[in-house]
Amino acid sequence: MKTLRELLAVAGKKAVLNRLNDKKGTSLTKTLLELLEDPDLTEDQAAKALYGPTANRKLAAFKTLKSRLKEIMLVAIQKGKVVELDYSTYNAAFESGFRQLYTIQVLLVSRAYSAAREIAKQTFYNVRDYEILLLNHGLTNQLANLHLGVGYNEKLVKKYNDINLHYSEALFMLSKLENRYRKVRDMIYSNKAPLAEIGRLSLQYLEEFSESRITYAKVSQVQGMIYSLEITGFMYIGDYLDAIESSKRGELVLANCKGVSSSVMNFLLLAKLESILKAEDFELGRSEIMLAQEKLPENSMNGIKVIEYAIRLGLWMQKFDYAYLCLANFNRRLVKRLLTTEHQEYWMIWEAYINFLVVAGRIKPQDDWPKLPRFKFAKFFNNVPAFSRNKTGMNIPILILQTIYFIIIGKYGTVVDRTEALERYCSRYLKDDENLRHNCFFKLILITVQANFHKGATERKAATVYSRMVNARERSIDIEIIPYEALWEIVLENLSLDRRARAVSKGVS
Numbered sequence: 001m002k003t004l005r006e007l008l009a010v011a012g013k014k015a016v017l018n019r020l021n022d023k024k025g026t027s028l029t030k031t032l033l034e035l036l037e038d039p040d041l042t043e044d045q046a047a048k049a050l051y052g053p054t055a056n057r058k059l060a061a062f063k064t065l066k067s068r069l070k071e072i073m074l075v076a077i078q079k080g081k082v083v084e085l086d087y088s089t090y091n092a093a094f095e096s097g098f099r100q101l102y103t104i105q106v107l108l109v110s111r112a113y114s115a116a117r118e119i120a121k122q123t124f125y126n127v128r129d130y131e132i133l134l135l136n137h138g139l140t141n142q143l144a145n146l147h148l149g150v151g152y153n154e155k156l157v158k159k160y161n162d163i164n165l166h167y168s169e170a171l172f173m174l175s176k177l178e179n180r181y182r183k184v185r186d187m188i189y190s191n192k193a194p195l196a197e198i199g200r201l202s203l204q205y206l207e208e209f210s211e212s213r214i215t216y217a218k219v220s221q222v223q224g225m226i227y228s229l230e231i232t233g234f235m236y237i238g239d240y241l242d243a244i245e246s247s248k249r250g251e252l253v254l255a256n257c258k259g260v261s262s263s264v265m266n267f268l269l270l271a272k273l274e275s276i277l278k279a280e281d282f283e284l285g286r287s288e289i290m291l292a293q294e295k296l297p298e299n300s301m302n303g304i305k306v307i308e309y310a311i312r313l314g315l316w317m318q319k320f321d322y323a324y325l326c327l328a329n330f331n332r333r334l335v336k337r338l339l340t341t342e343h344q345e346y347w348m349i350w351e352a353y354i355n356f357l358v359v360a361g362r363i364k365p366q367d368d369w370p371k372l373p374r375f376k377f378a379k380f381f382n383n384v385p386a387f388s389r390n391k392t393g394m395n396i397p398i399l400i401l402q403t404i405y406f407i408i409i410g411k412y413g414t415v416v417d418r419t420e421a422l423e424r425y426c427s428r429y430l431k432d433d434e435n436l437r438h439n440c441f442f443k444l445i446l447i448t449v450q451a452n453f454h455k456g457a458t459e460r461k462a463a464t465v466y467s468r469m470v471n472a473r474e475r476s477i478d479i480e481i482i483p484y485e486a487l488w489e490i491v492l493e494n495l496s497l498d499r500r501a502r503a504v505s506k507g508v509s
Helices: 002-011 013-021 027-035 043-051 060-080 090-109 113-130 133-146 154-190 195-209 220-236 240-255 262-279 282-295 301-316 320-328 333-338 341-359 377-381 395-408 412-417 419-429 433-450 455-470 484-493 499-505
Strands: none
Touching: 002 013, 002 060, 013 027, 013 060, 027 043, 027 060, 043 060, 090 113, 090 133, 113 133, 133 154, 154 195, 154 220, 195 220, 220 240, 220 262, 240 262, 262 282, 262 301, 282 301, 301 320, 301 333, 301 341, 320 341, 333 341, 341 377, 341 395, 377 395, 395 412, 395 419, 395 433, 395 484, 412 419, 412 433, 419 433, 433 455, 433 484, 455 484
């Protein structure tokens, strides 16, 4: 359904209906088109609406119907969408310019050389200052060739040939820059290298493009990617203040370009929020989040990302009421509508931690606050398959939450049953220095079990491990959702002062 909705947004309903009216037997197709207008309708619900209560998205007829509508939409986009040429913004110039370049190529096939030359000249005049490299390269290539043919003009051949050479060199440099950028992003997504190593490599790659900062100062594609590498480098080596300053410099540099893709500006904005989060500046973060919400619509992937930063900022800085209100005021249906399954699981983690804080009494919702829907912890603990495979990643906060949740609700027997598995996990996956805080917190939980959930005994036995955890140099905000010191306070608050009475009452031997 997501693909069909995206195609419908591009083609326009009128153009699709015009294509449908030319065909017979399209009543079901039209019905499916109408169903797409409900943004929350799932594929299973659509199948039931079309084929009856026993149908679902796997029904062969439903799959065929979707494929038919998809083909009709693609034709509508190719033949039926008429866009008025617009060069007022970078994105508009990008779309209009490439459409005109395609028109020029069609005219050349039809031997309409004079018309092609005039359109190429006018289009290049309109888009040139936006410095869209691939587009400018294509237009100047056609102009150089066209002035070689009918109406040969030696001066203009040289002019456009020289300009085309400039864009050829720029494209080669951009291709190299994109290659380096992709390598860095691939390392991030694959989780196969320490963050500090990724950061150092980013800054090392950046040295290759020191001259490009000056030579292509007005090319937003180049400048945006350079600053993306720089910010990533600073963030991942832990220089968060430098990352914030880099994002500010990037915004100023891009402001001097005639235009810039909204995706580039959005990246800088979101990178700045990430850096502020890791610099642990709550007030700056809150003010920047408010500014970002004005720029990015809530019903977009980037708008969702801003709310995510707000929730993470509140949880990490222990401004728990702020995190609660950010989640409670957010339309969580957008998460299912716009994000992949894995990213939906991230949101389940934020929601789980906030609901845990409510259960633990660290968040006390006021009567006039919006309410969170009922959260089922058992369902959550069994419903995050993607992260269970990442043993040194987001599986860690899930296991920690699971264990301390059982402690605060008094299910000590369940915690005891999990002790051996936690010991194996700790020794197998959390050995190196980068995982020291995680390792220590797992051990604190194990000590709690050994102390029979008695507060005094637990504090005495845990003192050395707790000190090691507090003094550890590495902290991963991405994995440590709430500082372990705060979680440990919650655990201690829920332990017994009377070891024997508590142990018997909870059935712990």
